[in-house]
Amino acid sequence: MKKNLEALVESIVIEVTDSHGFELVDVEYVKESGEYYLRIYIDKPEGISLAECETISRELSPILDEKDPIQENYFLEVSSPGLDRPLKKEKDFIRYKGRDVELKLYKPLNGSKQFEGTLLELTPENIIKLEINGSTVEFDKKDVAIIRLAIKF
Helix, strand or coil: CHHHHHHHHHHHHHHHHHHCCCEEEEEEEEEECCEEEEEEEEECCCCCCHHHHHHHHHHHHHHHHHHCCCCCCCEEEEECCCCCCECCCHHHHHHCCCCEEEEEEEEEECCEEEEEEEEEEECCCCEEEEEECCEEEEEEHHHEEEEEECCCC
């Protein structure tokens, strides 16, 4: 149900973000501390500003009120995906090929649930390949809780 709702909201939001030349990175609908949040993550190549997030929020709010895809009361948040953005869609894996990533599994593999390495590819079979310490390690995408860009200082 949650995935269907997020997909429905995404179809509404994408028209607004596309009209501004922004990329819709992700849509999340979550309950935290008894409150519901609809989070819209947007970006563009040079980064997204707070003013641009505010513009999208102001434009989306009446559209979402009119179409009313969510029955519960919720807070609308529009923001950047951040420096440590999660990789979710195929285009993310293509764009960030060769970058350092952090990967967390649902269940341990060889005694560990967390891995860090260089993203090599996401195969058509949904296998994520990382280079870790000079070796290629493969992970089935369905076993991955989250994969995100690693932040190096």
